[in-house]
Amino acid sequence: MGLSVQALSFRYPGRGEAALDGVSLEIPDGCVFGLLGPNGAGKTTLISLVSGLLRGAQGRIEARGQTGLVPQDHAFYPMLTCRENLHFFGAVQGLAGAELERRVAAVAAFGRIEGVLARRAGQLSGGLKRRLNLAIGLLSEPEILLLDEPTVGVDPQSRAFLLESIRALARPGRTIVYTSHYMEEVQAICDRVAILDAGRVLASGALSELLHGGQRNLEELFMQLTSRSLRE
Amino acid sequence: MMRRLRALWRKEQLALSRDVHGLAVLFVMPAAFIVVMSLALSDELRGGGGGAEFAVLSADGGQRLAERLAGDGFRAVAPPPGEAAARDAVRRGKPALVLVVGQGSPPALQLLADPALPPPLLAAFQQRVLGVVLADAFGVDLKSAASLRVEVVGPSGARPSAVQQGVPAWLIFGMFFVVMPISSLFIVERREGTLARLASMKVPFSLVLLGRIGPYCVVNLAQAVLMLLAGMYLVPWLGGEALALPARWDLLALVALATSLAAIAWGLLVAVCARTMEQATLIGGIGNILAAAIGGIMVPRFVMPARMQAFAEVSPMAWALDGFHAVMLRQGGLAEIALPCLKLAVLAAALLAAALLLQRRQRP
Numbered sequence: 001m002g003l004s005v006q007a008l009s010f011r012y013p014g015r016g017e018a019a020l021d022g023v024s025l026e027i028p029d030g031c032v033f034g035l036l037g038p039n040g041a042g043k044t045t046l047i048s049l050v051s052g053l054l055r056g057a058q059g060r061i062e063a064r065g066q067t068g069l070v071p072q073d074h075a076f077y078p079m080l081t082c083r084e085n086l087h088f089f090g091a092v093q094g095l096a097g098a099e100l101e102r103r104v105a106a107v108a109a110f111g112r113i114e115g116v117l118a119r120r121a122g123q124l125s126g127g128l129k130r131r132l133n134l135a136i137g138l139l140s141e142p143e144i145l146l147l148d149e150p151t152v153g154v155d156p157q158s159r160a161f162l163l164e165s166i167r168a169l170a171r172p173g174r175t176i177v178y179t180s181h182y183m184e185e186v187q188a189i190c191d192r193v194a195i196l197d198a199g200r201v202l203a204s205g206a207l208s209e210l211l212h213g214g215q216r217n218l219e220e221l222f223m224q225l226t227s228r229s230l231r232e
Numbered sequence: 233m234m235r236r237l238r239a240l241w242r243k244e245q246l247a248l249s250r251d252v253h254g255l256a257v258l259f260v261m262p263a264a265f266i267v268v269m270s271l272a273l274s275d276e277l278r279g280g281g282g283g284a285e286f287a288v289l290s291a292d293g294g295q296r297l298a299e300r301l302a303g304d305g306f307r308a309v310a311p312p313p314g315e316a317a318a319r320d321a322v323r324r325g326k327p328a329l330v331l332v333v334g335q336g337s338p339p340a341l342q343l344l345a346d347p348a349l350p351p352p353l354l355a356a357f358q359q360r361v362l363g364v365v366l367a368d369a370f371g372v373d374l375k376s377a378a379s380l381r382v383e384v385v386g387p388s389g390a391r392p393s394a395v396q397q398g399v400p401a402w403l404i405f406g407m408f409f410v411v412m413p414i415s416s417l418f419i420v421e422r423r424e425g426t427l428a429r430l431a432s433m434k435v436p437f438s439l440v441l442l443g444r445i446g447p448y449c450v451v452n453l454a455q456a457v458l459m460l461l462a463g464m465y466l467v468p469w470l471g472g473e474a475l476a477l478p479a480r481w482d483l484l485a486l487v488a489l490a491t492s493l494a495a496i497a498w499g500l501l502v503a504v505c506a507r508t509m510e511q512a513t514l515i516g517g518i519g520n521i522l523a524a525a526i527g528g529i530m531v532p533r534f535v536m537p538a539r540m541q542a543f544a545e546v547s548p549m550a551w552a553l554d555g556f557h558a559v560m561l562r563q564g565g566l567a568e569i570a571l572p573c574l575k576l577a578v579l580a581a582a583l584l585a586a587a588l589l590l591q592r593r594q595r596p
Contacts, residue, residue: 051432069432073425077243079250084243091239092435140433 001064002029002175003050003144008059009199010045019045020057021199027192029064030172034190035179036218038226041196043179044072047146050177065143065173070136072148074129078122082113082132085121089136103139110165111135127158134162138169145169147178151185163189183219193218197226236435240443247417248447254413258455262406263462269402270395270467284346284353285327287311289318294333300364301331306357322346329357341365393473399463400556401529404549406459407452407488407495408523411516414444414499419509437591441500441584448499452492453485478559487555487569490576494548497583504587504594523547551575 004027010020020042027033035043048054050061051069076085086104095103108114111131116124121132134150147166151159167189170176180186186193187207194204202225203210210221248254283305288294289312298308309327312318318330322344329349334340341361345354421427430440463475478484499516506512524530526540527547536544544550555572558564 048428052434053428053432067432069429071425071429071432073428075425075429077247077426078420078424079247080243084246088239088243089429089433091242092236092430093433094235096235136429 001026001062002031003027003033003064003177004060004062005046005050006060006062008046008049008057008061010049010054010057018199020049022059023196023199023201025194025201025204027175027177029175030170031191032167032170032176032178032189034186034193035177035196036181036183036186036193036222037179037196040198041226042199043196044148045199046196047148047177047179050144051146063144064175066140067144067146068137068140068142069146070134070148070150072150072152074121074133076121076132076136079120081118081120082108082124083117085132086117086136086139090139093140095139103141107135107138110138112161127154127161130154130158130162134165143174145174145176147176149180150178151180151182159185183217183222187218195222195225202226233439236439237443237446240435240439241446244417244444244447245450248413248451251413251417254416257409257412258406258451259458261409262402262455262459263466265402265405266395266399266459266462267467267470267472270393270398270463270472271470273394273398283307284329284349284357285309286329286331286357287318287321287327288331288333289315290333291335294331297331297333297364300367301357301360304356304360306360318344325349329354331361395463395467395473395475396561397532399459399475400553400560403456403459403488404491404552404556405520405524405529406455407491407552408498408520408549409516410448410451410492410495411499411502411520412513414448414496415503415506415512415516416509418444418500418503419506419512438588441587444500445493445496448496449489449492452495453488456484456488478563480559480563480565483559483564483566483569484556486573487552487559490555490573490580491552493580494552494576494583497580497587498548501583501587501590504590523549526550528553548576548579551579 003025005023005025008020008023009018011018023042023046025033035046037043045054047069049057050063051067053069077088080088083104086107087100090100090103105114108117111134113128113131113135116128121129124132130150130153134147137145137147150166151162154162163185166176166178170191178186178190190207192204192206193210195202203221207218211218285307286298286301287309288298288301290297294311298311302308306329312321312330315332318332321327322330323346325346325348328346330344332342332344334342343358343361418427427440431437460475460477464477465474468474498519502512502516502519506515524547526544527533527549528536528544529549533541533544533550533553551572555569555576558568558572562568
């Protein structure tokens with residue numbers, strides 16, 4: 001098992017309702033796991049707890065290996081060049097010398113950003129920013145990679161590239177948890193899926209198992225489970 | 233640990249070096265204040281004041297008395313035809329002073345003064361009048377009294393010039409403005425999710441804060457060097473007096489370091505408290521201006537009333553000014569700067585602790 005979450009509950013201080021309410025998930029090693037849910041379902045809270053960003057949850061999280069987070073925001077320094085960003089985030093994770101150089105070169109090649117390493121990150125296009133964001137998340141070579149809506153705001157070409165790259169990252173020893181609002185993306189690259197709403201797991205399992213009830217696709221299943229009412 | 237800290241310092245140094253507006257605030261603003269205020273107050277603090285015109289209105293014409301009162305910038309002019317005309321003339325400031333000598337023995341003296349005349353000039357003229365009266369009554373030679381030599385017990389044996397007083401004051405003011413780049417870069421990091429990413433990489437928040445201290449200390453010390461150079465070369469080049477450097481550079485650096493730590497810690501607390509750039513500008517900017525106004529940066533403490541002087545002690549800028557004055561004006565030693573430096577260091581520690589606690593409360 002790559003990642004196991006057992007009866008996880010979490011409430012933000014000062015808020016009445018629980019953000020997560022008894023969530024249990026078993027995510028096999030080497031799979032791409034899609035985490036779906038409307039706004040406020042608890043997806044970001046869940047991956048924040050798994051990555052250690054949030055503390056104070058009830059329940060149990062067992063991760064086999066190091067976690068790496070690729071946040072939804074462009075979480076890097078716009079005034080620094082891409083190379084300076086990669087060096088900085090590598091160094092604060094304890095990398096140095098030849099090993100740091102090797103990893104910077106490897107993630108830059110993976111994200112196909114070698115040609116813009118000398119450019120300031122703030123001047124990049126939306127697609128390049130997403131690729132830099134992903135590259136930074138890969139510097140530590142994590143066994144569990146948490147991707148929070150990594151394709152928001154990119155053109156179709158960059159999206160296709162990102163999806164292929166993410167799919168290529170999955171291998172034995174590396175598990176990928178992928179949150180998105182784009183059902184077709186999840187259907188295209190994920191082996192297993194969980195649908196969350198109001199902090200609870202509504203459905204979880206392999207795509208083929210979930211789509212056995214006559215639904216034509218994941219979006220239909222999603223709308224059926226979460227209802228069509230608008231969310232905050 | 234040190235590798236991560238070095239990476240944070242390097243990142244902050246790169247980010248700061250590319251923040252042109254932030255650097256302009258830190259270096260150009262205090263230098264401009266030093267030049268303008270040193271030139272504007274040069275006469276005031278030298279005790280000169282430029283002098284004024286005066287007239288003596290007396291039944292005997294007052295020419296002899298006017299000759300005796302003239303000198304040291306006070307110039308005698310022809311008296312107005314009567315007291316009413318004298319009042320009109322003084323109200324217009326031409327001349328600024330009229331001494332009305334009454335009838336009788338001894339004659340009653342009345343001094344009419346221009347409301348715009350600086351108080352030190354008025355006091356100086358009053359002393360000249362009393363000197364003449366004393367000379368007549370007791371035979372004291374006015375010239376001897378006027379030539380009383382004043383020695384200020386300080387580095388140069390002369391009264392501190394405006395630049396000597398102004399450089400430390402505006403340097404402190406500029407140093408505390410690191411609050412602006414510290415908070416703006418921090419808010420960008422929080423808004424863009426970079427702080428969250430660092431937390432997910434298990435970088436302790438205390439290390440993130442420490443990562444600011446080194447680069448901004450360097451900036452503050454660079455400010456100190458540049459402001460001293462401005463006082464030494466720029467102000468005299470523009471017609472003011474040159475700054476005289478103290479003998480103890482090490483003590484000056486110690487006071488600058490303590491001031492820097494307090495300023496950076498203040499910046500970090502504002503950065504953690506403020507949610508937006510606007511809030512940071514408001515809290516940091518107004519906080520600095522208030523501390524400067526209270527602490528004797530904008531208005532020297534010696535011209536404040538006693539209650540305000542006591543109140544000035546609450547401002548960290550006043551502590552820093554005490555430290556700088558101890559080194560730059562009084563040639564003090566370690567014992568003289570120990571208390572202000574200790575107060576600044578304790579404040580820095582308290583502000584850092586508050587920033588850490590606040591961050592811990594904000595993040596579940």
